Amino acid sequence: MTGSLSAVGYGLAAIGPxxxxxxxxxSYIQSTARQPESGRITLPFVWxxxxxxxxxxxxxxxxxxxxxx
Numbered sequence: 001m002t003g004s005l006s007a008v009g010y011g012l013a014a015i016g017p018x019x020x021x022x023x024x025x026x027s028y029i030q031s032t033a034r035q036p037e038s039g040r041i042t043l044p045f046v047w048x049x050x051x052x053x054x055x056x057x058x059x060x061x062x063x064x065x066x067x068x069x
Contacts, residue, residue, distance in 0.1 A: 004042030020053040 028046045032039040 007064070010061050010064040013064075014057050017053050017057040017060075020056070021050060024049045024053065 026048060028042060033044060
């Protein structure tokens, strides 16, 4: 078998952040639908959560390069 298993590892590591981003934005849409006046208040928390979850994906690709040597 040839190729890099770190690419497979990153593919598996990207599943978690993908699901996490979906849950974050789905929760924001649901909360805004229930209380439209809170949309502006909760939007910064959505972006902070998005950034934290996406950091996991970046860590996954970085570790793939570090340990793939």
